[in-house]
Amino acid sequence: MSTETYAIIGAGLSGLTLALALHQQCPGSSTTIYESRPAALDIGGAITLSPNALRILDRLGIYSRFRQQAYEFDTLHYRTSTNQPLDTYEFGSAPKYGYRGMRIYRHAAINILTELVAEAGGIQVHYNKKFARVVAETREEVVFGFADGATARARYLLGADGIHSAVRGYLFPDLGVEFMGAVAVTATVPTQQLYTGRGGGGAEGEESADGEWPLPVTIMNRKYGAFVIAPQRKDGEEVLIGRQKRMDRPRDRAGWAALLNGEGQEGNKEWCVDFLREGVEEFPAIVQRAVQRIDPDTVNLWPFYRVPQLERWTSTKMSREQEQEQEQQYGRVVILGDAAHAIPPSAGQGVNQAIEDVYTFALIAGRGEKAGTGWEEGRAKAWKAWQAGRQARVDRVLELNAKVDSRRMIPLQEGDQEQGVAVEVEMEPFELGWLYQPDFEVMVDEWLAAEGVTFGL
Ligand SMILES: Cc1cc2nc3c(=O)[nH]c(=O)nc-3n(C[C@H](O)[C@H](O)[C@H](O)COP(=O)(O)OP(=O)(O)OC[C@H]3O[C@@H](n4cnc5c(N)ncnc54)[C@H](O)[C@@H]3O)c2cc1C
Structure with a gap:
């Protein structure tokens, strides 16, 4: 039996979107998803999606399906108790960013993604499969084990298993997440x-x-x-x-x-x-x-x-010289989404950044696979370029979060609640074009060029 190309741990929003992105970008590959829950997630609550993620979902043929079930809006308003405007925050705008913001139930989103994965054909999803550990990582593949004692293998193991990621534990055995x-x-x-x-x-x-x-x-x-x-x-x-x-x-x-x-x-x-x-x-x-x-x-x-900033989102070793050293990792294990960087909620970017991760990862994997033999040699640099590019955007989102937080904490003017006095707070609108309007294909090529990775350019 030939080894699976990609094994994804976690059938959450990241894992399912990743499978669809790999299916689109890496047509010759095969993908299996392993999910610890017994069935597709069915918890309540809606998530908010902004134009950066919606652009990706559009590219993947998901957007129109989400739209059928989503509430669309442009602006979140901040008001005093007497309904005086304090501030606004844009979550989308069709004329400005190409997409309105969207709120969709998490279970609805998961159900749609699960249906699309089934329709795509060739993507297996196994429930009741709790990833437990990496058994071995070799130059060719990763062998990994589940809580039920079974094992599986794939050329790449992709951890989309959320904030408490067990796959991350393979890269950073001692890392703890910080409760805020x-x-x-x-x-x-x-x-x-x-x-x-x-x-x-x-x-x-x-x-x-x-x-x-x-x-x-x-x-x-x-x-x-x-x-x-x-x-x-x-x-x-x-x-x-x-x-x-x-x-x-x-x-x-x-x-x-x-x-x-x-x-x-x-x-x-x-x-x-x-x-x-x-x-x-x-x-x-x-x-x-x-x-x-x-x-x-x-x-x-x-x-x-909060996940502390991680020095790498892949297992370490990939160059031939490094293989001579003791550590037996070959860059075949990757973490994405909340597993790599949980983002506090202030700017509503948690899911949206996870979707950026998985799409840009698939774009690079697709370019690499098309490049053929050069891919194995270029992979280390390509993942480095991906992580550096993604981390830079995540850092900007964290800065944006801090700005949103500080504006929300602006003290209301004395007496405004009690007496209904208008609060005149003149705030500059947030500049969100960098966040909502990226051209991900161009962005990925720039990341690769900056690292000197030439395949696919
Ligand atoms: C109640 C709640 C509300 C939220 N609201 C928003 C919001 O409005 N906007 C926003 O941007 N973000 C929101 N977030 C954050 C957002 O949900 C996360 O950023 C997003 O879900 C990350 O997706 P993920 O697929 O990386 O991880 P997860 O959604 O956590 O998915 C991980 C998947 O991996 C599975 N898994 C875990 N461990 C294993 C294992 N060992 N083996 C196999 N499978 C495993 C899990 O069962 C799960 O299905 C919210 C989070 C919560 C908890």
């Missing part, structure tokens, strides 16, 4: 609920602005922080509501699930519902109505982690 001390607590409510019973009370000074809240909106409160209301579903008939909560103690994956799902003493979704309602009398009536009825089944937790 906060979680997002979210729930879903019918949009109608935001307006039902309007006029019956609410925060002082809010009445006049009651019907005119732009959505999606982040409502800032000096004491209780930000409250987000963001439509989802194609028809916008549901909204995500959410707040961030400080939390000192990190947990492992099972621990977070226990906290949310009622196992153990502290765990049940009621505390999340209570938290969403905390201090709600200090928020405007739209928020009070939003939290009036919350179905605990719709509650989700998103703990924020």
Whole structure:
């Protein structure tokens, strides 16, 4: 039996998109995905996609399918409790960036990707297959093992297994991820609920602005922080509501699930519902109505982690001289998406950067495979160019995150909440062309040229 070209660990958003990108860019290759869960992921909550990722999804024939199920919008609004504009943040714009922003349920996105993978033909997906370890990496292939004791082999092992990546453990056995001390607590409510019973009370000074809240909106409160209301579903008939909560103690994956799902003493979704309602009398009536009825089944937790900047996203050794040294790695193991760089949520780029990773990786792999024999020799440099290029963009996103955070923390003007005084905050709009309008094909060629990799140019 011939060795599989690519084995992908993880059938999440990165892994499935990666399989489709490799299918498109590397037509002669074969791909198998191994996923630890028993079936396609079915957790709630929507993700936000911006034009950089949507351009890629368009190239891969995914965009139109997503669009059929997504809520489209351009701008996230920041408002005071009295509905005074504080700031705006663009998530898309058809005239400016070619695409509107999109919110789509994660399970809907995963289902569409899973269908497209099945339609593509030749991509195998195996569930209930928890990657456990690399058994051996040789010059030709990687042999790896699963928790059930089985083994498999492939020419390349690609870790798209998320923030707590086990594949990353092969590259960096001692690396720990850093919990950022906060979680997002979210729930879903019918949009109608935001307006039902309007006029019956609410925060002082809010009445006049009651019907005119732009959505999606982040409502800032000096004491209780930000409250987000963001439509989802194609028809916008549901909204995500959410707040961030400080939390000192990190947990492992099972621990977070226990906290949310009622196992153990502290765990049940009621505390999340209570938290969403905390201090709600200090928020405007739209928020009070939003939290009036919350179905605990719709509650989700998103703990924020940071992966320290990694010196490499591939196993190390690739040059012939290095092969003489002791370390037995041949650059056949690669990590992508959250496994390589989890990105905090401020600029909404987590998934979007993961999609950039997988597409640019596939573009380079495609150029390499077309180059034939030169690929094996050029691979080390090519992956280096890929990582350097990707890291530079991730770094810019992290800078953008910091800017977004600092603007969100701008203190509201004295008395604005209490008296309904307009807040005149003149803020420069964020310049997002670099983020939303890249030409990835040109970008990849530039990365390769900068490293002196000539194949495919
Ligand atoms: C509740 C929540 C809400 C979020 N909302 C947003 C948002 O609105 N916008 C945004 O940009 N980002 C958001 N994020 C972040 C975003 O989900 C991640 O950036 C994105 O999912 C990363 O995709 P991934 O495929 O790399 O990892 P994951 O989505 O984590 O997928 C990894 C996959 O690998 C599988 N896996 C893990 N270990 C193994 C193993 N050992 N063997 C086999 N399979 C394995 C997992 O089961 C999973 O299917 C959110 C995250 C959470 C948790």
